[in-house]
Amino acid sequence: MIAALPSFGATLWFLGGVVLFRFIWKVGLGMLRGMSSPLPAPPPTGEMRRINVRYRCGVCGVELRMVMAPDEDPPPPRHCLEDMDLVAPVD
Numbered sequence: 001m002i003a004a005l006p007s008f009g010a011t012l013w014f015l016g017g018v019v020l021f022r023f024i025w026k027v028g029l030g031m032l033r034g035m036s037s038p039l040p041a042p043p044p045t046g047e048m049r050r051i052n053v054r055y056r057c058g059v060c061g062v063e064l065r066m067v068m069a070p071d072e073d074p075p076p077p078r079h080c081l082e083d084m085d086l087v088a089p090v091d
């Protein structure tokens with residue numbers, strides 16, 4: 001009757017497979033979760049402020065206009081690894 005029972009080795013393989021499967025499952029779920037939310041979602045457009053300011057890069061001179069920000073006085077964007085200079089609010 002002992003021969004009818006699965007051998008110790010087979011049981012070990014089965015348990016090992018279950019553990020491995022659960023491990024891969026968890027890693028896969030973690031990766032899925034990481035891909036679905038890489039960054040916090042931006043606030044809804046209703047909470048964004050319409051602004052209109054210009055910034056100039058003090059290094060290369062490029063200028064850009066910011067039209068939307070989470071608040072009235074956002075931190076300046078960076079260009080050439082430096083904070084850009086606020087030129088003037090535009091109307």
Ligand SMILES: [Zn+2]
Pocket residue numbers: 057058059060061062079080
């Ligand atoms: Zn620049």
